[in-house]
Amino acid sequence: MLAVAVLAAGKGTRMKSELPKVLQPLAGATLVERVLGSCRHLAPDRQLLIVGHQAERVEASLAALEGLEFVLQQPQNGTGHAVQQLLEPLQGFSGDLLVLNGDVPLLRPETLEALLEQHRSRGAGVTLLTARLDDPSGYGRVMADASGRVSAIVEHRDCSPEQRLNPLINAGIYCFNWAQLAAVLPRLSSDNDQGELYLTDTVAMLESATHLEVADAAEINGINDRIQLAQCEAVLQERLRRHWMAEGVSFVDPSSCTLSEGSRFGRDVVVEPQCHFRGHTEVGSGCRIGPGCLLENARLGAGVEVLYSVVRDAVVGAGCSIGPYAQVRPGSNLGERCHLGNFVEVKSSSLASHVKVNHLSYIGDADLGAGVNVGAGTITANYDGVRKHRTVIGAGSKTGANSVLVAPIQLGENVTVGAGSTLTRNVPSGALALGRARQLVKENWAGPQG
Ligand code: UD1
Numbered sequence: 001m002l003a004v005a006v007l008a009a010g011k012g013t014r015m016k017s018e019l020p021k022v023l024q025p026l027a028g029a030t031l032v033e034r035v036l037g038s039c040r041h042l043a044p045d046r047q048l049l050i051v052g053h054q055a056e057r058v059e060a061s062l063a064a065l066e067g068l069e070f071v072l073q074q075p076q077n078g079t080g081h082a083v084q085q086l087l088e089p090l091q092g093f094s095g096d097l098l099v100l101n102g103d104v105p106l107l108r109p110e111t112l113e114a115l116l117e118q119h120r121s122r123g124a125g126v127t128l129l130t131a132r133l134d135d136p137s138g139y140g141r142v143m144a145d146a147s148g149r150v151s152a153i154v155e156h157r158d159c160s161p162e163q164r165l166n167p168l169i170n171a172g173i174y175c176f177n178w179a180q181l182a183a184v185l186p187r188l189s190s191d192n193d194q195g196e197l198y199l200t201d202t203v204a205m206l207e208s209a210t211h212l213e214v215a216d217a218a219e220i221n222g223i224n225d226r227i228q229l230a231q232c233e234a235v236l237q238e239r240l241r242r243h244w245m246a247e248g249v250s251f252v253d254p255s256s257c258t259l260s261e262g263s264r265f266g267r268d269v270v271v272e273p274q275c276h277f278r279g280h281t282e283v284g285s286g287c288r289i290g291p292g293c294l295l296e297n298a299r300l301g302a303g304v305e306v307l308y309s310v311v312r313d314a315v316v317g318a319g320c321s322i323g324p325y326a327q328v329r330p331g332s333n334l335g336e337r338c339h340l341g342n343f344v345e346v347k348s349s350s351l352a353s354h355v356k357v358n359h360l361s362y363i364g365d366a367d368l369g370a371g372v373n374v375g376a377g378t379i380t381a382n383y384d385g386v387r388k389h390r391t392v393i394g395a396g397s398k399t400g401a402n403s404v405l406v407a408p409i410q411l412g413e414n415v416t417v418g419a420g421s422t423l424t425r426n427v428p429s430g431a432l433a434l435g436r437a438r439q440l441v442k443e444n445w446a447g448p449q450g
């Protein structure tokens with residue numbers, strides 16, 4: 001049997017934030033989501049999250065997860081005190097307890113598997129993850145002999161100058177034999193610099209304590225302040241970019257781009273500098289993105305080109321070309337081979353295939369049929385001051401430059417709208433619609449004489 005407990009009750013004082021530390025985001029997911037994700041594949045029999053500081057907020061953020069038991073630690077008197085809260089919910093449980101610090105978000109699933117494997121094969125009381133760091137400051141130091149036996153963990157602030165030279169650090173990830181841990185937990189004392197109960201003190205009380213050293217120390221980076229948060233973000237971004245490069249995506253300047261874990265790319269996508277992919281974005285094969293784009297929850301078909309533009313919560317059909325300087329806002333759906341040019345904004349609108357909106361337009365709450373050509377400066381006036389209304393333009397229609405279509409309004413198919421028109425009434429298919437002052441020309445007019 002396996003139980004997993006994630007420690008997430010601490011305030012995270014060093015973050016200097018209103019947000020509990022475990023809810024800080026990293027590449028689009030919170031720290032605690034990441035930690036829970038790193039052990040999901042182990043299919044634990046029980047999953048417990050220890051909450052305390054802003055417990056309701058932490059619980060609410062994870063409400064969608066099934067099978068997670070929340071255990072309240074009040075007040076937060078240290079990591080040992082946190083694990084003492086499990087004595088009741090895990091009464092009678094027999095098996096191993098994997099304890100994960102909620103602020104160590106980059107663990108690889110394989111590493112946890114290896115930890116569990118070593119722990120079980122050696123029948124240890126506790127097996128903990130360690131790393132050798134060039135700069136171990138801040139971390140607890142692990143006192144271990146050459147055979148891997150651990151005699152104690154001493155927190156940085158409690159270390160003697162000599163102990164501080166020890167580069168072997170405690171990652172905050174432990175596999176315990178639960179029965180043995182439960183027997184020593186009540187004996188923890190707060191005789192240390194912080195006056196807290198330390199989970200790390202149980203190690204010296206257990207019969208056999210061993211450790212597993214990770215090869216890649218970046219994996220066990222703990223996040224206590226914003227500098228470490230930024231360092232972890234950099235590690236994650238590097239991992240994501242390498243993953244997608246291995247899958248056939250080219251990045252012209254990789255380090256200038258950021259990706260979310262939920263973003264997906266087809267083959268032969270080229271990403272130019274300064275592009276950012278957030279949420280669940282999907283980029284079809286052969287797309288060329290950038291430079292200078294932000295795509296969030298965007299779904300792009302194959303062969304789309306986007307240049308210096310923003311696309312959010314929208315679908316873009318194959319072969320479309322967007323930008324430079326266009327904005328596709330939520331609820332928009334572009335058919336195949338549409339063109340959006342400079343300073344064009346599209347919102348909650350559906351464009352059938354081959355629609356062109358090339359310059360300086362606002363298309364909001366509109367439905368445009370296939371092949372519609374929207375002239376420069378055309379605006380759908382969708383808002384009457386209280387409500388939004390729709391504009392419908394039939395296939396093959398063309399609007400002249402600087403047209404205003406006052407919604408609700410419907411234009412049939414193959415309609416032509418004269419330049420500078422302000423239309424407030426529907427137009428039947430095949431018609432020419434003009435809604436502007438007639439031009440006045442006064443010949444041989446000298447103008448006011450002085
Ligand atoms: C801890 C370890 C240290 C290790 C480091 C690795 C202890 C005493 N020290 O130190 O040896 O090198 O992690 O990153 O365990 N928490 C609670 N309740 C509390 C206190 C903390 O749930 O009362 C949670 C925090 O939310 C956090 C985790 O425990 O997720 C670790 O707490 P933190 O204060 O960050 O410990 P460190 O000083 O980093």
Ligand code: MG
Nearest residue numbers: 103222223224
């Ligand atoms: Mg920490």
